[in-house]
Amino acid sequence: MSTTAVRTPEEYEARLRDYSYERSEEGRAVRVGEKEVSEQAAIVARYADLFTEAQIEALREAEGAAGGDERERLYRLRKTCEGGLISAQLAERGDALENAIIATRVTFRGREMPLRAAQARLAVLDLYADREELGDLERTASARLNPDRLEFLTIAEDLEAEVTGDADPIARTEEEKGISLRDLERALVAASDVTTEPFLRLRERWFDRILGPDRDDQPTSGHVAYVRRLSPLASTYSKERAVPVCLETTLALGFDLTAIPNIRLDLEDRPQKNPRACVIASDPPEVVHLITLAQGGLADYQAFMHEAGHALHYAGVDPRLPYTFRAISRDHALTEIYSYICEAITREPGWHALHFGLSDELAAENAQATVFLEALLYRRYTAKLRYELGFWSSFATERGSSSRDYSPLLTEATGVRYDPRNYLSDMDGGFYSADYLRAWIRSAQLRDYLREEVGEDWWRSAQTGEILRELFAEGTRPSSEEIAGRLGYDPLDTAPLVADLSNA
Numbered sequence: 001m002s003t004t005a006v007r008t009p010e011e012y013e014a015r016l017r018d019y020s021y022e023r024s025e026e027g028r029a030v031r032v033g034e035k036e037v038s039e040q041a042a043i044v045a046r047y048a049d050l051f052t053e054a055q056i057e058a059l060r061e062a063e064g065a066a067g068g069d070e071r072e073r074l075y076r077l078r079k080t081c082e083g084g085l086i087s088a089q090l091a092e093r094g095d096a097l098e099n100a101i102i103a104t105r106v107t108f109r110g111r112e113m114p115l116r117a118a119q120a121r122l123a124v125l126d127l128y129a130d131r132e133e134l135g136d137l138e139r140t141a142s143a144r145l146n147p148d149r150l151e152f153l154t155i156a157e158d159l160e161a162e163v164t165g166d167a168d169p170i171a172r173t174e175e176e177k178g179i180s181l182r183d184l185e186r187a188l189v190a191a192s193d194v195t196t197e198p199f200l201r202l203r204e205r206w207f208d209r210i211l212g213p214d215r216d217d218q219p220t221s222g223h224v225a226y227v228r229r230l231s232p233l234a235s236t237y238s239k240e241r242a243v244p245v246c247l248e249t250t251l252a253l254g255f256d257l258t259a260i261p262n263i264r265l266d267l268e269d270r271p272q273k274n275p276r277a278c279v280i281a282s283d284p285p286e287v288v289h290l291i292t293l294a295q296g297g298l299a300d301y302q303a304f305m306h307e308a309g310h311a312l313h314y315a316g317v318d319p320r321l322p323y324t325f326r327a328i329s330r331d332h333a334l335t336e337i338y339s340y341i342c343e344a345i346t347r348e349p350g351w352h353a354l355h356f357g358l359s360d361e362l363a364a365e366n367a368q369a370t371v372f373l374e375a376l377l378y379r380r381y382t383a384k385l386r387y388e389l390g391f392w393s394s395f396a397t398e399r400g401s402s403s404r405d406y407s408p409l410l411t412e413a414t415g416v417r418y419d420p421r422n423y424l425s426d427m428d429g430g431f432y433s434a435d436y437l438r439a440w441i442r443s444a445q446l447r448d449y450l451r452e453e454v455g456e457d458w459w460r461s462a463q464t465g466e467i468l469r470e471l472f473a474e475g476t477r478p479s480s481e482e483i484a485g486r487l488g489y490d491p492l493d494t495a496p497l498v499a500d501l502s503n504a
């Protein structure tokens, strides 16, 4: 590795594009169940020359001499190089962990199934007692992987401290995201607190309707996937209509998803397919995969709309932008604004009336159910961020050995009982929770803006599409906070979000 020539930023960017493409495609194949074995390590080995100390230094030097957008581009290339150096050393362990998850089985009522199939099944089991039983089996099986997860996380953190030269995971994250996590936390907790009362009303009502009168006062997290499907409404939001309705919904904004060849739809059911919908932008705007697995219920529609927002963003990127500003971002807070705004359409009573032939009263009631879900998830993520901040600020001494306040914080915020054993599996890397939460604030601001500019019909207006198209064209260049400025909001202004969550 040490004999490899150091590349110029342009050569580096071009080769990085090939590498990212291959890794994305490999990740996709495993995620959708086309491949049973993850072989990321082989790809990483083939591109090992991309990720060297010397290359990081060269990029850092070029960055120091540049200004404006060019400096930002070089910063992102350097951070990607650092990240690659870290993941090259983690790839084998990462594959081993992924393969261990794939190999984990749960036996429920005499039937053996992969862990991921058990997770998918929890969303569709109609009996409360069945979900209790399978939920516990799933958590127990998943918890057996905790030593592997912890080992991976610890090694990853140590490597990151070493490569970046910054041993403080929180300061490191704040530098990269360009925000204060503590200020964000304060704004989020305040918004969560002032919406507690409407949330409690919604929760009692919808928990009773979805889980039945015999439910536990605090149901376990094994019921959450089922709650998110809003099963009592499942016959209205059928599995079969999910794709056609969502295609019509995006078409009303002026986006014909079936006529955008760059967006490749994967709607197939395979046993090892991860039930969580996602977009994999292997080479934006050229190659963008939109992956979902319909299981029936409103959640399919919400997941599809969410991912459609990501797909339209990446497929709508101006192809003339340098690769870095088409594909690489400091974090995910920007693209999540666009997924959230598309998903927000499913909270419009008019959308329910239009596509499902409901009376205004019923449409309003079902839309209220989606506000409840939104509030539940928002509170869950705010609690997650609080827990993660504690977890990482004490990492130097605790080394991730304790589940800390994971269970009490999440349980208190949501009224759902979270198992402390989930404290590692329920954590995405790099404070992704903070990116989601920034998008929660921002998409509510954007919706307010669209209401002003377009009107109450923003969710079915081509004018909304025009506004979004212009934002998409900018690729991954702007930060979420820059978008706030353009819409005329302070980045931490949660007033539109609070109005959204109280609207019940």
Ligand SMILES: [Zn+2]
Pocket (backbone or CB within 6 Å): 306, 310, 336, 339
């Ligand atoms: Zn997303």
